[in-house]
Amino acid sequence: MEQAMALAQAIMTSLLDADLSGSELARDFEKSMGFFWQASHQQIYQELRKLAAKGWLNKREVNQSGKPNKIVYGLTLAGRESLAEWVYGPTRVQPTKDELLLKLYNLNEDNVEHIVGEITARREEVMKRLYLYEAVRRRHYDDPASLPVRHKGVYLALESGIHQGEQFLAWCDEALSLLASVEKRKA
Amino acid sequence: MEQAMALAQAIMTSLLDADLSGSELARDFEKSMGFFWQASHQQIYQELRKLAAKGWLNKREVNQSGKPNKIVYGLTLAGRESLAEWVYGPTRVQPTKDELLLKLYNLNEDNVEHIVGEITARREEVMKRLYLYEAVRRRHYDDPASLPVRHKGVYLALESGIHQGEQFLAWCDEALSLLASVEKRKA
DNA sequence: ACTAACATGTAACCCGTTACATGATTAT
DNA sequence: ATAATCATGTAACGGGTTACATGTTAGT
Numbered sequence: 001m002e003q004a005m006a007l008a009q010a011i012m013t014s015l016l017d018a019d020l021s022g023s024e025l026a027r028d029f030e031k032s033m034g035f036f037w038q039a040s041h042q043q044i045y046q047e048l049r050k051l052a053a054k055g056w057l058n059k060r061e062v063n064q065s066g067k068p069n070k071i072v073y074g075l076t077l078a079g080r081e082s083l084a085e086w087v088y089g090p091t092r093v094q095p096t097k098d099e100l101l102l103k104l105y106n107l108n109e110d111n112v113e114h115i116v117g118e119i120t121a122r123r124e125e126v127m128k129r130l131y132l133y134e135a136v137r138r139r140h141y142d143d144p145a146s147l148p149v150r151h152k153g154v155y156l157a158l159e160s161g162i163h164q165g166e167q168f169l170a171w172c173d174e175a176l177s178l179l180a181s182v183e184k185r186k187a
Numbered sequence: 188m189e190q191a192m193a194l195a196q197a198i199m200t201s202l203l204d205a206d207l208s209g210s211e212l213a214r215d216f217e218k219s220m221g222f223f224w225q226a227s228h229q230q231i232y233q234e235l236r237k238l239a240a241k242g243w244l245n246k247r248e249v250n251q252s253g254k255p256n257k258i259v260y261g262l263t264l265a266g267r268e269s270l271a272e273w274v275y276g277p278t279r280v281q282p283t284k285d286e287l288l289l290k291l292y293n294l295n296e297d298n299v300e301h302i303v304g305e306i307t308a309r310r311e312e313v314m315k316r317l318y319l320y321e322a323v324r325r326r327h328y329d330d331p332a333s334l335p336v337r338h339k340g341v342y343l344a345l346e347s348g349i350h351q352g353e354q355f356l357a358w359c360d361e362a363l364s365l366l367a368s369v370e371k372r373k374a
Numbered sequence: 375a376c377t378a379a380c381a382t383g384t385a386a387c388c389c390g391t392t393a394c395a396t397g398a399t400t401a402t
Numbered sequence: 403a404t405a406a407t408c409a410t411g412t413a414a415c416g417g418g419t420t421a422c423a424t425g426t427t428a429g430t
Contacts, residue, residue, distance in 0.1 A: 005284050005286070006286055013292045087290050088301055091286045094285075095225060096280065098280050099192070099279050101220075101347055106203070107341075149299065149369055150294050152294060157291045178342075
């Protein structure tokens with residue numbers, strides 16, 4: 001039934017604490033679990049319909065003042081049970097595909113400069129996201145050991161994102177310093 | 188023309204140094220660039236046909252003693268030029284989707300034990316790959332600063348994999364130590 | 375002969391992306 | 403009115419995965 005990457009479970013997980021509409025979910029994916037899961041709104045609306053048809057979600061329309069109505073989805077009991085079971089199933093990882101690393105295999109005197117530029121730009125992006133994550137950590141997860149169990153899990157996921165970011169910054173610095181010598185030699 | 192992740196360029200990059208057959212490419216993807224790019228043999232055979240049709244690769248059959256014949260592909264001049272241009276195009280990243288992090292959002296007293304088991308298993312896997320990468324580094328990239336330009340790029344890609352692995356091990360340790368307290372409290 | 379490994383494929387299906395469409399509300 | 407934003411979709415396309423198919427060589 002579930003062959004592909006678990007978008008269904010990602011959505012249901014987002015609904016653990018609060019009922020959300022499609023557009024809210026799409027925004028949530030960018031912010032909360034965005035660093036290890038992404039989905040477009042088209043994907044989400046489609047999946048929501050499937051999940052509702054399976055009886056794992058229920059839907060209700062909500063009037064909003066100043067905005068068009070939204071359709072809010074919530075987990076059913078069957079949905080919660082299915083999600084709880086899913087945790088014991090096989091775990092898949094879909095490793096990163098990064099064209100930047102591929103480009104590095106094609107490095108030469110002509111394109112060093114361009115690639116150095118790309119690395120620099122990526123470093124900036126990652127640093128910005130890292131600031132956000134660390135702000136969240138400081139605000140909500142100051143004392144991890146005292147958190148309730150489930151929040152410990154969320155904290156660890158966030159930590160994973162922070163570690164990855166820091167690792168990437170360190171790698172960028174190493175790369176830029178190694179490539180600086182190439183650029184000089186070229187000049 | 189090229190909308191999706193650059194499998195075509197990944198293949199052509201693998202053919203920069205040596206001509207290879209489909210099955211050799213499939214094996215190469217697992218070993219050399221496997222940590223940031225993966226492709227099944229079905230995907231590769233299909234893409235090879237497209238690339239040959241475009242005139243970016245040429246093919247020739249090679250007799251092997253003790254094995255069935257293989258069809259070896261090599262870059263044409265047009266292929267090399269197209270690859271060199273591609274480096275200046277936009278760079279896409281397809282971030283990791285990791286169900287383990289998603290499962291962490293669903294952490295509770297009942298499943299902690301299972302999740303701890305999964306983290307431990309993943310730690311083992313990553314450590315094994317890390318040993319391989321570090322062996323390669325020690326053997327071929329002992330003195331990065333003195334490498335020819337393109338090998339500097341390959342070295343940096345490898346370094347990226349090593350950094351990621353080390354970061355992941357550190358994260359596992361943090362996670363396991365935080366979750367150990369949960370398991371004890373449960374007992 | 376039979377099995378196992380190697381090498382190259384084909385076909386069906388589904389997921390995810392891209393592009394486009396529709397209606398509601400607010401602001402100017 | 404018109405433009406801009408929000409919210410919810412539909413449709414087409416292509417890439418990737420899964421399952422299956424075919425032939426070759428080596429070993430027993």
